[in-house]
Amino acid sequence: MSTEHSTPMEYSTETNALNIIGFWVFIGAEIALFATLFATYFIMEGRIADGPSGGQLFVISTLMIQTFVLLTSSFTIGLGVNAMRLGRKGATLTFLAITLVLGAGFVGVEIYEFYEYVHEGLSLQTSAFSAGLFTLLGTHGAHVSFGLFWGAGIIVQIVKHGFTPRTANKTFIFSLYWHFLDVVWIFIFSFVYLKGMM
């Protein structure tokens, strides 16, 4: 264990440093994955067959709630990591919990939104547009949902073991993941919703 004075705990072992770089490379692969999904969506955008188009469906209120909730959760996970670096366990756990609650809120609104879409005649099978839209949003939503379970697991581990190089590493990597999902959402917000509504 090479612990320099300035090295944060999440980097403090060789395995930890490798894990973090490995996760960055994984995010690279995730960018390629979402880029493909976005490309698909852009191609399918106007191919609505007999179904409704994005402009007819997208609602500003749910969009703003989702965006506000997810962006705030990205801020709180940042505060969580900051608290972790200051060694404040209670604050870290609180911020992690708030992050997950906001994430769950996001997923909840998204499910409600999907329900509304289906209600208005846009199901997965309606058109190429619907397939592209649901797959892009669904993949992002599935990532957030996966993150909820992952984050809950990390909370349990911090409660159990406190801050160790292992738990600190997991928390930090989870924060990278969460920020990444936020960035993807910004693209969805701009290039799916705003573009669709204009």
Added chain:
Amino acid sequence: MEFFKQFAVPNPTPTIYLSMVAIGLTLIAVLAGITYFKKWGYLWSEWLTTVDHKRIGIMYLISALLMLFRGGVDALMMRAQTSMPGNELLSAAEYNEIFTTHGVVMIFFMAMAFITALMNFVVPLQIGARDVAFPRLNALSFWLYFMGAMLFNLSFVIGGSPSSGWTSYFPLAGNELSPHIGTNYYMIALQIAGLGTLITGINFIVTIFKMRAPGMKLMKMPLFTWSALITNLLITFAFPVLTVALAMGTMDRLFGTHFFTMDNGGMAMLWANFFWVWGHPEVYILVLPAFGIYSEVISTFSKRNLYGYTSMVVAIVVISTLAFLVWVHHFFTMGQGALVNSIFSITTMAIAIPTGIKIFNWLFTMWKGKIQFTVPMLYSLGFIPIFTIGGVTGVMLGIASADYQYHNTMFLVAHFHIVIIPGVVFAMLAGMTYWWPKMFGFMLNEKIGKWAFWNIAIGTCLAFFPMFISGLDGQARRMYTYSEVAGFGIWNLLSFFGALGLAMGFILIVFNVYYSARYATRDIGDDPWDARTLEWATRTPVPEYNFAVTPQVDSREPFWDSKYEGKTLFKEEIKDIHMPNNSGQPFIMAAFFFVAGFGLVFSLWPVVYVAAAGIAVLLFIRSFEQDDGRHIHEQEIRDTENDKRGETR
């Protein structure tokens, strides 16, 4: 009874029934054999749970060779069917299935596994590391690949094989034109194996960037490691595209979405585009490691350092970039228009430049060298002219306007086999023969190896050169038969003889493994080829921890310099070594993926849910696991090192 009908093969023939019986008997024999010789414990603790990159490499190698035979038998059946006009050995439906499985098995389960085998075994040794960055994930990669391969091969006897070509173009692969579940196997088995490949990609990028021996700067890495690095970067950015395409294809087939359909806005060409956005980098994922192997082999057996190291590295990087910019050349005839075709035509031809640089560098490496005609060197020497012919015909195909004449003819089939067999298969056989002594502690017999080489080299030329002619004469690919007046008979007969030559070569290789395992001397030392790079600096067979002391490097050929320039590689004292623990989780998780995949193929949802829950539980177990690995004690290392010294010196 109704339930079981879906598992029946749609076009049953006596061959398939015989295969079912043969597979059943083999399985029983293997299981009974393991039980009789009480090897279950050994198999579980030494292989199924291993996280050692060397053992994982060896398992990849064995799987690749098995898949080579599966794909090879497919090839022989195709060549036999077309050897005579109007032949009725196979029906059209069977022929469709066989050319599909031949392509899929050879690319995904043979070639990919073969390069991964050699990367796994060699790269950590070449950079002086103890293992890869994520040993546990490495095991998961292998088992996902293995389960994907098994799931795909299961299609032969349960439910029927896919039959829409290895490219599986929609709408042909859609529900309407391929109503049978065969294509589900394609989509899901490749998804599972592809996930394994993606994990390998991430793992090796981190390994090569972060775990090199002290002093090994990027520009001091051996060329095989360089090619592995670039290959894994290609994997990491290309495979997600395939992941998405396969997922969308699966949704079209299972959930009735309209990504690639002909109605409701679907766009079949999107599949072709995505497939080749992944598929063309895939070509270089296969061939770059091969280039790396040739660089090592040619340098070793010419007794010279590699000519133009820097330009070799630059060429690899340029090739990897261009690899993403040429995909449209796979479908020039599908209506993009002249401008788009012209652009892709130019990028395609541009690839010939860095490739040409590499060819000349290999030739200059041999120039005035003391060439030893060993088996790996013979493959390398055979590769250069045959591959160049393949490459030049590739430039011909790259000319968009001329491609209208060659497209989907046997000319194309000849081209890509003449490129990929010397480019990948020769390299894999060269690499296998070259590193065999490091893997297994004995050398493969040179004499039998040379017989095998000549069979394979001549077989390749005889099997595929005639296709250039029949293709230019207009013989379309993937046609199960042709009439006598077409005049293709003689060329196809020659091809069949070539295929037999190839088969003979592979039989000789298997015989060579048996013969050498039985009779070859074990007294070969650590460096039987008088080689140049770090993997030869450790003991043979390689101890679990690879290097007792981490080597220190200050040149491109550290081992050569330590032998002949008097430099010291191992400066430190032996200390305790930290190693990861074995784990059964990767195997079990991959087994769940297999079950989930099987459930998806037949839309058996309860099976899918149960297996998915199993995967989720294993993820949680892994997250909560407190496993810090173990230490091998200093004294134990000293004993091992002394033992080996007494044995081999």
